[in-house]
Amino acid sequence: MKGWMGKAKAIFLLSFTALLLAGCGRENLTALVPKGYGAEQSMKLIILTTVVMGSVFIIVCIILAFVLFKFRRKKGQEDFIPKQVEGHKGLEVIWTVIPIILVIIMAVPTTLVSFDLADASDAKDHLNIKVTGNQYWWHFDYEGEDIQTSQDLYIPVGEKVYLNMISTDVIHSFWVPAISGKMDVNPENVNTMYIEAYEEGVYYGKCAEFCGPSHSLMDFKVIAVSKEEYDKWVADMQNYDPEKDKPESAIAQEGKELFEQNNCMACHAIGSSPNQVGPNLTNFGNRSKLAGIEEHTKEKVIEWIQDPESLKPGNLMTGKYPKLNDDEAEKIAEYLMQLKATDITPDSAGK
Numbered sequence: 032m033k034g035w036m037g038k039a040k041a042i043f044l045l046s047f048t049a050l051l052l053a054g055c056g057r058e059n060l061t062a063l064v065p066k067g068y069g070a071e072q073s074m075k076l077i078i079l080t081t082v083v084m085g086s087v088f089i090i091v092c093i094i095l096a097f098v099l100f101k102f103r104r105k106k107g108q109e110d111f112i113p114k115q116v117e118g119h120k121g122l123e124v125i126w127t128v129i130p131i132i133l134v135i136i137m138a139v140p141t142t143l144v145s146f147d148l149a150d151a152s153d154a155k156d157h158l159n160i161k162v163t164g165n166q167y168w169w170h171f172d173y174e175g176e177d178i179q180t181s182q183d184l185y186i187p188v189g190e191k192v193y194l195n196m197i198s199t200d201v202i203h204s205f206w207v208p209a210i211s212g213k214m215d216v217n218p219e220n221v222n223t224m225y226i227e228a229y230e231e232g233v234y235y236g237k238c239a240e241f242c243g244p245s246h247s248l249m250d251f252k253v254i255a256v257s258k259e260e261y262d263k264w265v266a267d268m269q270n271y272d273p274e275k276d277k278p279e280s281a282i283a284q285e286g287k288e289l290f291e292q293n294n295c296m297a298c299h300a301i302g303s304s305p306n307q308v309g310p311n312l313t314n315f316g317n318r319s320k321l322a323g324i325e326e327h328t329k330e331k332v333i334e335w336i337q338d339p340e341s342l343k344p345g346n347l348m349t350g351k352y353p354k355l356n357d358d359e360a361e362k363i364a365e366y367l368m369q370l371k372a373t374d375i376t377p378d379s380a381g382k
């Protein structure tokens with residue numbers, strides 16, 4: 032008996048700690064500290080439902096305690112049968128009507144918010160970005176702007192931005208907990224949602240639909256910068272000409288040649304291009320992470336180029352290019368790390 036109790040206690044403590052920790056997520060990754068319109072609306076619904084259901088729980092506990100105490104068997108009542116109330120019309124009506132009212136209180140705002148967040152009637156007055164989900168990375172095409180990025184989505188702060196989302200393979204789900212709700216990204220139809228960030232900053236995004244072995248590594252960033260910085264970023268990206276961008280050093284120049292000789296260009300574009308078999312690397316030197324999740328350092332880039340499988344199992348780059356030795360990989364990494372089309376970076380956000 033004692034051992035069983037100990038186990039139960041341990042399980043309770045563990046699950047409670049897990050619940051507590053889940054609540055203290057990083058500020059740019061938690062839905063509980065909303066920093067954008069969709070997340071704020073969701074938070075209001077979370078509070079409403081928690082208050083409604085919490086009150087039901089507390090009231091039921093109070094009634095239960097009262098009944099247990101008031102109607103417990105007292106001395107001399109061993110053969111006493113209390114008054115039987117089954118089928119009591121009044122009680123039946125009360126516990127049918129109250130839950131219906133409570134469900135309505137929760138359902139109406141939820142439905143209104145759902146319709147509000149799905150309303151794309153003013154999409155043409157705002158920035159539209161085509162979002163493509165791929166195993167296991169995200170591509171962003173700024174519609175009508177001739178700008179493509181991968182992994183990092185730059186947006187102006189305080190503005191509604193429409194995302195028109197499609198997948199090239201399986202179903203993914205686009206989720207930036209701190210600023211938006213979730214939206215499925217399907218292969219056969221475009222789903223539209225809008226996001227708006229209230230504060231400048233780098234927000235962490237996640238794929239929220241199991242999509243293969245590296246699903247949990249399919250991260251991306253939303254980088255909300257001031258309107259001025261955003262305009263500068265757009266101009267820089269549009270004016271960038273990969274032909275004119277001379278590598279910074281002799282090693283980087285060799286890296287560029289190796290990049291061109293080793294089939295990398297078949298999948299990776301540098302500069303504006305419709306090629307999106309792999310991530311667009313125009314601004315690779317300014318990425319906050321490598322492949323969405325890994326530290327953005329030259330060492331990691333070398334590791335990635337030589338063995339992407341060890342960092343992201345099942346990714347679609349593995350085995351599609353010649354083997355590279357340490358020297359070649361280092362030179363390519365040197366070249367990639369200095370690819371910068373602009374000086375607006377994730378560090379610009381909020382500074």
Ligand code: HEC
Pocket residue numbers: 166167168181182290293294295296297298299308309310318320321322323332335336343346347348351352363367
């Ligand atoms: C068959 C297409 C293909 C080829 C060829 C290819 N890659 Fe990739 N590459 C990809 C894909 C797909 C990803 C995204 C992997 C993921 O995150 O799931 C990627 C990711 C990357 C990344 C990380 C990008 C980021 O946004 O962080 C780098 C760097 C990279 N590749 C470099 C190279 C280099 C260098 C070569 C040539 C030696 C090369 N790739 C050849 C498809 C390819």
Ligand SMILES: [Cu+2]
Pocket residue numbers: 164165167202203204238239240241242246249
């Ligand atoms: Cu996914």
